[in-house]
């Protein structure tokens with residue numbers, strides 16, 4: 001798949017090459033404006049820039065490039081290379097650009113951001129972490145200043161005022177999670193002036209493949225205090241004692257299920273229950289599945305490490321501790337229980353948005369990365385983005401040697417150690433990329449045993465990352481790391497000091513030698529590792545060692561008869577290389593399918609979220625809440641405003657009902673734009689308007705007839721109505737999310753005998769959501785009738801309607817559902833057939 005996709009993209013690149021030639025001719029034209037730009041005074045840049053028309057059809061792009069080049073030279077001391085300007089142009093046209101590592105994407109992105117601002121846009125430059133966002137904003141600030149453009153960064157440490165200021169500026173740098181968390185936190189606002197996130201406009205995404213592909217399906221979560229279910233220790237105890245015959249793990253290692261023996265074992269150990277009866281099928285069985293996942297699939301030092309009394313997840317694609325990430329749906333608590341640790345509070349999900357949906361909010365998206373082509377299919381399919389390949393400034397002279405493939409893992413490790421020893425003896429620095437913490441430690445052990453001293457960089461010591469990476473190019477250095485360590489940091493040949501002789505010496509030795517201890521599930525990740533060597537025309541080399549026992553092979557290929565090595569050291573020769581590439585192609589296909597499938601599951605909830613957010617914004621920023629409550633509850637309105645007579649003037653109950661239907665119908669209209677099925681369901685729900693809710697806290701009769709001595713001011717009443725409506729809308733949405741998550745956890749059980757889990761999922765989620773508007777309005781009416789409203793506002797607490805006292809944000813790590821997708825579901829369904 002990977003190979004095919006790549007070549008397909010290159011063929012489809014006809015369009016791209018037309019664009020490239022257009023860019024090249026613009027660059028040539030820009031040369032003609034060099035002297036004009038050079039003669040400008042610093043203060044003139046801004047004035048001249050504002051005169052330019054740099055839209056696609058505007059004629060001033062060449063002038064803009066000349067201006068940007070001169071301004072960058074003067075303000076940053078960096079004179080943009082042609083390829084950087086070419087990259088900026090492609091970004092301005094909305095492409096994802098592929099520029100090699102170390103080719104200067106930061107500057108290309110900043111120039112594109114200036115272009116967009118000059119066209120009247122507000123730009124977010126989105127990166128993968130706070131460190132890069134802050135560094136890039138500070139680094140590029142003088143260039144923006146030359147154009148009178150304001151630039152800020154948001155980071156975890158920014159307070160609300162700083163965030164607001166940052167988003168009010170022209171260009172904002174931020175990590176994808178910080179920007180996402182701000183979007184989520186806006187859902188807590190009860191006054192319009194508390195909103196922080198601006199209307200999304202242009203997003204320039206750095207490391208676009210990480211953000212748009214690897215992390216696209218990760219939900220960002222806003223949680224609040226709530227009573228959380230504690231894992232059942234008896235279940236964990238039984239699951240921990242299971243034998244191999246009690247469960248089966250699918251070939252991809254993504255799903256574990258009970259065998260008949262296992263079901264019998266659990267049933268007996270839990271006191272002779274029937275796991276599949278009404279009482280247990282949606283509860284005990286779900287907990288058993290979660291516990292089995294924690295005990296039998298998630299491995300310590302591969303998927304997580306235990307540090308400081310807590311479980312820290314490891315980000316699979318970056319090989320480092322994933323800050324602020326947790327597993328969903330009780331999985332975190334299950335792993336904590338497995339490790340005998342105290343439970344951390346996971347709270348109640350107040351709102352959640354996937355990275356993909358977050359990026360989908362921006363009308364204009366473009367991006368840059370070192371490895372875009374291999375993700376081309378995903379960019380096209382999920383974001384409708386094209387990829388433009390930008391040639392390197394200095395041609396890449398890194399030597400990528402053919403893979404060395406062995407029959408067994410043991411033979412592979414032996415070969416890696418021998419190879420590293422050999423290279424190390426010449427003094428050439430070596431960087432080894434392993435797949436997980438356990439493997440990095442094992443290899444370090446064998447290297448030490450062979451007399452090769454090395455430094456290990458993995459999730460356990462990632463605080464020292466920048467320092468270790470900075471020295472990885474020193475003579476004789478051997479650095480064993482997990483996959484993505486050090487992305488975004490230069491590995492300078494000769495070490496971090498500016499010692500030119502040391503650098504020359506390493507260049508003589510052939511630059512950095514990068515060794516991979518096994519291919520990844522996608523060639524893109526292999527290339528990211530290779531890209532650590534050969535930056536900006538440096539010499540360098542890369543080679544991957546694989547074995548037929550590597551996960552990429554065992555998960556994706558099955559042999560009738562295991563291929564056998566003809567040589568003593570276990571080497572498989574070119575046949576081995578073919579097998580590895582075949583395995584990787586299968587893996588890439590599976591990943592794409594999973595992405596597509598999970599996307600289908602997420603889509604509906606994303607649309608529902610949009611409907612709720614739209615309604616919330618209307619309630620927050622207008623007087624809708626008061627108008628609706630006045631129409632629904634005219635008597636109460638008259639009491640509160642001291643206009644009791646208004647009651648008689650008001651029309652009768654019939655009309656009142658009709659208006660209620662109109663109001664709810666508005667929500668239905670919103671949904672109609674998104675999904676006709678939603679429309680039907682919501683419209684249907686509005687007919688049940690008179691339904692009363694019984695599960696509300698009981699408010700005393702005295703309170704319910706509470707009448708203010710003085711009529712309330714209009715703005716006080718409007719704000720009270722707003723808070724009431726927002727409270728119930730938010731409450732209903734949080735409950736809906738819990739429902740969605742419960743359905744996800746148990747869809748495989750409910751879907752038995754029905755068509756497909758996806759259809760069943762949609763049916764249940766749609767039906768539940770269709771009642772949300774009516775419930776939110778009914779509950780608001782009840783609160784409006786009964787709550788105490790004084791000149792100080794509404795006292796929701798007195799009515800036992802509490803908002804979370806504390807909220808926090810996190811990213812869900814490797815969503816069980818997302819990673820397994822329908823395959824997991826199919827797998828689980830399989831056991832019931």
Ligand SMILES: Nc1ncnc2c1ncn2[C@@H]1O[C@H](COP(=O)(O)OP(=O)(O)OP(=O)(O)O)[C@@H](O)[C@H]1O
Nearest residue numbers: 078079080081101102103104105106107370488489
């Ligand atoms: N026009 C230029 N002239 C000279 N040096 C430059 C120029 N542009 C960028 N550089 C230098 O190249 C190095 C790499 O730049 P940058 O970090 O933007 O690369 P990148 O493409 O983002 O790399 P990575 O793949 O690590 O993210 C930096 O040290 C930067 O100072």
